[in-house]
Every structure is written in C-alpha cells, then in structure tokens.
Amino acid sequence: MSLKIVREPINKYMQKIPLGLIHIIPERCKECGYCIDLCPKDVLEVGDERNIKGYRWPRVADGKAAECIACRMCEWICPEFAIFIVEADRREYV
Amino acid sequence: MSGELKLLKPGTYFMMGNIACVEAALIAGCEFYAGYPITPSNEIAEHMSRRMPQLGRHFIQMEDEIGSIVAVCGASAAGVKAMTATSGPGFSLMMETIGLAAMLELPCVIVDVQRAGPSTGIPTFVGQGDVMQARWGSHGDYELVVYAPSSVQEFFDLTIEAFNTSEWLRIPVIVLSDEVVGHMYGRLVVPEHDKITIINRKRYTGPKEAYLPYSHESLVPAFVAAGDGYRIHMTGLTHDERGYPSLEIEDSHRLVERLVMKVRKNARSLWKYETFYIDDADVIVVTFGITARSSEEAVRRARSEGLKVGMIKLLTLWPFPEEPIRIASQYARRILVAEINMGQLIHPVREVAECPVAGINYPIGYAPPPEYILDGIRAAV
Amino acid sequence: MGQKVVLRERIVDESPRDDLIRRERFPHIWCPGCGLGTVLKCYVEAIAASNIPPDKHVIVSGIGCTGRIAGYVRLDSYHVTHGRPIAFAEGMKIVRPDLEVTVISGDGDLVTIGGNHFIHAVRRNVDINVFLVNNFIYGMTGNQMGSTTPLGAKSSTSPYGCPEPPFNLPLLAAALGAPFVARWTTLHVRQLADAMKRAMNVKGFAFIEIISPCPVGFGSYNDLRDGRDYIKLFLENCIVDHSADLNKVGITLKPGEPIILGNFIDREAPTYHDLELEVFKKAGWLK
Ligand code: SF4
Numbered sequence: 001m002s003l004k005i006v007r008e009p010i011n012k013y014m015q016k017i018p019l020g021l022i023h024i025i026p027e028r029c030k031e032c033g034y035c036i037d038l039c040p041k042d043v044l045e046v047g048d049e050r051n052i053k054g055y056r057w058p059r060v061a062d063g064k065a066a067e068c069i070a071c072r073m074c075e076w077i078c079p080e081f082a083i084f085i086v087e088a089d090r091r092e093y094v
Numbered sequence: 095m096s097g098e099l100k101l102l103k104p105g106t107y108f109m110m111g112n113i114a115c116v117e118a119a120l121i122a123g124c125e126f127y128a129g130y131p132i133t134p135s136n137e138i139a140e141h142m143s144r145r146m147p148q149l150g151r152h153f154i155q156m157e158d159e160i161g162s163i164v165a166v167c168g169a170s171a172a173g174v175k176a177m178t179a180t181s182g183p184g185f186s187l188m189m190e191t192i193g194l195a196a197m198l199e200l201p202c203v204i205v206d207v208q209r210a211g212p213s214t215g216i217p218t219f220v221g222q223g224d225v226m227q228a229r230w231g232s233h234g235d236y237e238l239v240v241y242a243p244s245s246v247q248e249f250f251d252l253t254i255e256a257f258n259t260s261e262w263l264r265i266p267v268i269v270l271s272d273e274v275v276g277h278m279y280g281r282l283v284v285p286e287h288d289k290i291t292i293i294n295r296k297r298y299t300g301p302k303e304a305y306l307p308y309s310h311e312s313l314v315p316a317f318v319a320a321g322d323g324y325r326i327h328m329t330g331l332t333h334d335e336r337g338y339p340s341l342e343i344e345d346s347h348r349l350v351e352r353l354v355m356k357v358r359k360n361a362r363s364l365w366k367y368e369t370f371y372i373d374d375a376d377v378i379v380v381t382f383g384i385t386a387r388s389s390e391e392a393v394r395r396a397r398s399e400g401l402k403v404g405m406i407k408l409l410t411l412w413p414f415p416e417e418p419i420r421i422a423s424q425y426a427r428r429i430l431v432a433e434i435n436m437g438q439l440i441h442p443v444r445e446v447a448e449c450p451v452a453g454i455n456y457p458i459g460y461a462p463p464p465e466y467i468l469d470g471i472r473a474a475v
Numbered sequence: 476m477g478q479k480v481v482l483r484e485r486i487v488d489e490s491p492r493d494d495l496i497r498r499e500r501f502p503h504i505w506c507p508g509c510g511l512g513t514v515l516k517c518y519v520e521a522i523a524a525s526n527i528p529p530d531k532h533v534i535v536s537g538i539g540c541t542g543r544i545a546g547y548v549r550l551d552s553y554h555v556t557h558g559r560p561i562a563f564a565e566g567m568k569i570v571r572p573d574l575e576v577t578v579i580s581g582d583g584d585l586v587t588i589g590g591n592h593f594i595h596a597v598r599r600n601v602d603i604n605v606f607l608v609n610n611f612i613y614g615m616t617g618n619q620m621g622s623t624t625p626l627g628a629k630s631s632t633s634p635y636g637c638p639e640p641p642f643n644l645p646l647l648a649a650a651l652g653a654p655f656v657a658r659w660t661t662l663h664v665r666q667l668a669d670a671m672k673r674a675m676n677v678k679g680f681a682f683i684e685i686i687s688p689c690p691v692g693f694g695s696y697n698d699l700r701d702g703r704d705y706i707k708l709f710l711e712n713c714i715v716d717h718s719a720d721l722n723k724v725g726i727t728l729k730p731g732e733p734i735i736l737g738n739f740i741d742r743e744a745p746t747y748h749d750l751e752l753e754v755f756k757k758a759g760w761l762k
Pocket residue numbers: 020022038039040041042043044067068069070071072073074075085
C-alpha cells in the first residue's frame with residue numbers, strides 16, 4: 001500500500017465491539033480443541049486442570065480475555081454444550 | 095358432516111370377512127391405516143382407502159410392510175388408534191417393529207390374513223402356519239395378544255376387541271385371520287353403536303415434573319402423545335422409568351417383567367373361547383379359525399354316530415387359554431388339535447393337557463373338509 | 476463503570492440452552508471431536524429461532540451414533556428401529572399436521588437400510604425435515620463401510636478400499652422432487668442452523684445432508700484421526716455454491732476435489748397433506 005495514512009473514523013468512539021464473557025462447564029468438555037482452534041482472536045488455550053473423565057477444558061489465555069468479540073464460534077462449534085458466551089458492555093470491563 | 099353417521103349402521107348384513115374387519119376398525123375408532131398390497135388381505139386396504147377419507151381419517155399405502163407398521167407406530171405415538179393388515183411374507187417383515195411397539199408400549203392392531211406358506215407359498219390359498227410366529231416372531235421377551243376369528247361376525251367382533259385390548263394394555267394386538275375367513279361372505283349383525291364397548295388408552299394429564307412415561311407403579315403406565323407438552327422420550331433401547339436408555343440390570347429386569355406381566359396377569363380376562371358338547375366328551379377337538387368351522391361339523395356328525403366328542407374353539411390364541419384346556423383334559427381321554435399346518439397350536443396344548451394330545455394336520459392350502467377331521471376323530475376314539 | 480476488571484473464564488454448571496437439551500444426560504456418549512454434538516447445537520438453535528414453540532417440535536431418530544440424538548433433545552423425542560425413523564415420522568405427521576416433525580439420523584440409517592423409506596417419503600413430499608448426518612461410515616457398530624463411504628476409502632469391512640461408489644445425496648433428493656435440499660458441514664455452524672430453520676418453515680420434505688467428523692471411526696481408517704484434521708479438510712476443500720450442478724456434488728474426499736456446500740434447492744411443491752385434503756374433498760368429508 002502506498003498510502004501510509006491510516007485514517008481513524010471520526011465516530012470511532014460510538015462503535016461498539018462487543019465483549020464476550022466466556023463461560024465454561026468443565027465436566028462436559030472432551031478436549032476436542034475446536035473452540036481453541038476456531039477462535040478468530042486466539043482467546044482460548046488448553047487448561048491445566050482435568051475433569052472427571054480426564055479431559056483438560058479450555059481457559060482464557062493470559063491477557064486475552066478482553067479480546068473476545070463475542071462471535072460465539074466457540075459456543076456454536078462446541079459439541080458438548082461446554083462453553084458459551086454472555087455478551088457484555090465492553091465499557092464496563094475494559 | 096358428522097363422522098358418526100358414516101359408520102356402518104346397526105343392522106344385519108351379508109358381508110365379506112375382510113370388509114367386516116374394516117367396518118369394525120372404523121367403529122373402534124381407527125384413525126390411521128397404513129398397508130402394502132398383499133394377497134389375501136387386499137380387500138382390507140382397498141376398503142380402507144375408500145372409507146377412511148369419507149370420515150376424514152387417514153389411509154396411506156406405504157412402500158413396504160416395514161414402513162406400514164412403523165408408520166402405524168408413529169401415528170399411535172401421536173395418540174391415535176392405528177392399524178395395518180397383511181399376510182405371510184408381509185407379516186414376517188413386520189416382526190421387528192412388533193417388538194418396537196411392544197417396547198415403546200404403543201397400542202396398535204395388526205391383521206394377518208394367513209395364507210399357505212412357507213415363503214411365498216400359495217398366496218391365494220389358506221394356511222394357519224403363523225400361530226407361533228404371531229406369538230414369538232420378534233426377538234426378545236415380550237407378550238402380546240392374538241385373536242383368531244372363524245367367521246365374519248367374529249372377524250368383526252375381534253377386530254373391535256383387538257383395538258380395545260391394545261388400548262387397554264398398550265400393546266400390539268394381532269388378529270390372526272386366514273384366507274377363507276377373510277374372503278368368505280357371511281352374516282354380520284352390527285349392534286347399536288352405544289352398545290359396543292370402546293376402550294381408549296389412559297392418558298396422563300398431571301403435572302409435568304411428576305410424569306414418568308414408563309412408571310412401574312402400575313402394569314400399564316398412562317400415555318402421553320407427541321405434542322402434549324410433556325417432552326417425552328421413547329426408545330427401543332432398554333430404558334428406565336423416565337424413558338431414558340439404561341444399562342442397569344435392575345431397569346432391564348423391571349421393564350421386561352412389566353411388559354410380560356401386563357399380559358400374563360390379565361390372561362384370564364383375555365381368554366376367549368367357546369365350547370361345544372364337552373360335558374361328557376371322551377375326545378375333545380381343540381381348534382381355531384376356519385378349521386373350527388370344519389371341526390364343528392365333524393363333531394356334530396361324530397355325535398350323530400354316537401361318539402362322545404366335544405370341541406373347544408379358541409378365539410384367543412395368545413396368551414394361551416391354559417385353564418380351560420387343562421380342565422377339559424382332566425375329563426377327556428384324548429385331545430385332538432386340528433389346524434392347517436404341521437402342528438403349532440398343539441405345543442401349548444400339550445404343555446398344559448393332562449391327557450394324551452394328538453394333531454389333526456392338514457397343511458395343504460384348503461380348509462380341511464369335515465370328513466378329514468371326522469376320520470381323525472374316529473381314529474382317536 | 477469504566478474501571479478495569481480482571482477478566483477470565485467463568486466456571487458454571489449449566490448453559491443457556493439447557494432448556495432444550497436433556498442436560499441430566501450430559502456429557503453425551505459421542506467421542507471427542509465427533510460432530511454430532513455440533514449438529515445437536517445447531518438444531519436447538521434452529522428450534523429457538525424457528526418461531527414454532529418447542530412443544531410442537533418432535534424429533535425422531537433411528538439407530539447408530541446419530542440415532543442417539545433424539546435422546547439428548549428436550550422435546551418429544553422418539554428413538555426407533557434401524558432405518559425406520561422416516562416412516563415413523565410420516566405416520567406421526569400425517570395424523571398431526573400441526574407438529575413440526577424432524578428426523579435426524581445417520582447415513583447408514585436413512586439411506587442404506589432405510590433407503591426405501593427415504594425415497595418414498597421424498598416422492599410423497601410429506602412435510603417433514605430430514606437432517607441426515609453423513610460421517611461416511613457405520614460408527615457405532617465398529618466402522619464398517621456403507622452406501623456413503625467414498626470409493627476407495629478404508630473401513631473395517633473395506634480393508635482394500637471401498638469397492639463401491641457412494642450416493643450423491645443432494646442429487647438423489649433433488650431428483651425425487653424435494654422442495655428443499657442443502658448440504659453443510661458441522662464447521663459451517665451458522666449456515667447449517669439457518670438451513671435448519673429454513674427447513675422447518677419449508678412446506679414439504681426438507682433435506683439437509685450434514686457432513687460430520689468421525690475422527691474415532693472413519694477418521695482412524697482414513698488419516699483424519701483428530702477432529703482438527705476434519706476442520707482442516709473442511710476449511711481447505713469446502714466450496715459454497717448454492718447454484719451448483721447437483722450432478723457434480725458427489726463427495727470423493729480425494730485431494731483437490733472439493734466438497735460443495737450450499738442451499739441448493741428451495742422451491743414449492745404440493746405436500747402430501749395438500750393432496751390428502753383433495754382426497755378428503757372427493758370422498759365427501761370436506762366441502
Ligand atoms: S466468542 Fe469468538 S472471540 Fe470470543 S472466545 Fe469465542 S470464538 Fe473467541
């Protein structure tokens with residue numbers, strides 16, 4: 001790109017990028033990794049703890065929580081109903 | 095337009111057996127018929143296809159007999175009375191789903207107009223070779239009820255009875271007719287409709303949280319239909335009282351026991367039979383279906399020859415009417431079981447009889463002439 | 476307000492969709508990475524979005540891994556014999572046209588042992604939805620090949636590679652006259668749920684083929700041992716083409732040969748119910 005000036009929209013303050021609060025039901029997770037792999041923002045990673053069946057459920061990677069944009073891909077792809085998103089007002093948290 | 099007006103009116107008719115079966119089903123409240131063409135049951139489907147739409151009820155010709163009985167189960171799960179009719183090969187195809195109906199406890203009626211077998215056999219000839227199949231045809235442990243008519247009137251009466259029993263016990267009920275009874279024309283007396291007992295399955299209407307679709311509290315749990323709002327689960331897998339699949343021995347035991355006991359414990363009220371001249375009989379012919387017609391004549395002739403012969407006509411084949419046979423066997427010297435096969439009903443008879451039992455078998459595609467049975471009687475006396 | 480809170484995952488024990496699943500039965504029996512749970516998720520989302528009350532939705536399934544799906548949905552749910560859910564659903568829908576009856580079952584169940592019911596239900600245009608989950612194999616019985624196993628694919632009964640060509644299911648359904656025909660994978664969650672929702676509102680037989688990962692079964696024989704291998708396969712090979720020539724959408728799973736997805740057909744045709752009402756008129760029941 002030759003144009004170096006990156007213009008910021010003047011109404012940027014009005015734009016709301018949604019924030020997703022990540023909720024996990026550890027006992028349901030089977031560690032398939034879909035939520036982790038398919039998160040467009042790399043918010044999730046494999047956790048350390050294991051559930052009763054021995055699977056490590058996902059957790060939010062360090063410092064990544066605020067990057068969740070509540071796209072819900074993790075929630076939709078999860079075959080176990082083990083992860084879901086509650087949308088929040090970004091301004092309240094970040 | 096009222097459906098009531100279009101049911102067969104009370105009165106006396108001269109009618110074909112298969113047609114009488116249809117009219118009985120309509121009076122019993124059958125709302126759904128699914129079937130596949132097969133001789134010699136076709137008049138049932140043909141007449142159904144004409145009559146059901148006149149009453150706003152449903153007739154569908156399915157792609158095979160499996161689809162037919164499965165669709166019947168689906169309709170029953172939706173809460174309506176449903177039936178199918180078939181013969182030998184089609185009856186064989188239905189066996190797996192008869193087990194499903196028993197397991198899900200879906201009331202339904204299956205009419206088997208028996209023909210000569212095995213395999214394709216002689217489609218237009220009569221047989222009585224499905225006696226054991228009707229009882230034991232599906233795998234696993236279950237019980238059902240099998241009625242066998244020997245006349246147009248009985249075909250009519252037992253079809254209504256079959257619906258009533260299936261609704262009462264939530265089981266598949268089989269009307270084991272045969273080619274001759276299905277095709278014969280005979281006298282039919284239709285009583286006033288309000289004199290005809292009609293039983294409808296017990297429905298559950300209580301609170302949702304308390305509902306257990308397969309509660310063992312009573313032998314026959316109350317039914318809910320699809321769309322009633324109970325969000326029921328039914329599965330052919332062994333299930334617990336909630337209807338959920340279970341691998342627990344205890345659940346399996348209680349379920350199978352209940353499926354069997356609901357018929358066994360009610361056996362006495364399910365037994366239907368008629369006796370002729372048995373009070374002083376030395377020899378008793380036990381028979382059913384069209385063979386009972388020939389046998390009755392044979393017994394009459396034997397009596398006129400001075401032979402002490404009686405007869406028991408079984409209208410209920412299963413659960414097997416043990417007690418009347420056992421009691422008769424305590425007074426008779428010999429029991430003869432007449433049937434159009436190489437010996438099927440003879441087995442349960444032998445199991446309960448306290449006197450020697452022999453068969454009069456006539457497995458050749460015709461109703462046995464009375465002389466044939468009379469010869470058997472003379473040989474036994 | 477405005478003050479930063481340390482954000483992290485929250486551990487809970489139920490999900491907002493638990494009202495539509497039989498949560499007491501979770502975790503379900505399916506393998507890690509199996510796509511069936513995602514099919515279930517899309518189905519309940521479609522129900523929630525369908526404008527039809529859940530009490531009017533009915534699910535019927537047959538035997539096999541997919542067959543278990545009926546047992547996990549909090550709806551009137553029927554788990555019947557192998558190959559027969561469509562016939563069961565037909566009987567139910569014909570006597571209760573007000574119910575929204577959906578069959579979800581596997582490829583082996585619906586088009587192999589149950590193929591006869593499938594073709595005739597489409598031909599009749601009974602107003603049911605059939606969501607066929609195609610995992611290319613008989614998973615539950617131990618990974619035997621079936622009528623959808625791609626030519627040459629390995630399975631426990633095709634050690635030398637499947638010797639038979641598979642069905643092209645969208646073509647089959649379309650040729651039989653189905654008013655709605657679609658194909659998606661479990662990766663295409665929104666498109667799949669949207670197609671399901673559309674299917675529920677289509678008058679007549681609505682068919683969706685859902686390509687689903689079976690890492691433990693089919694995958695273990697065919698170099699797709701992890702759910703992620705399937706995701707890669709889908710990401711790399713799927714092409715969305717709503718107006719695809721259905722003669723050319725057969726699945727080979729060969730490198731470079733695409734898996735074509737889309738809502739291929741959405742048309743109107745008289746349903747079994749419409750035609751039955753005509754019969755009722757001719758018979759004098761209806762004016
Ligand atoms: S909602 Fe989207 S961005 Fe947020 S964690 Fe899930 S997949 Fe990632």
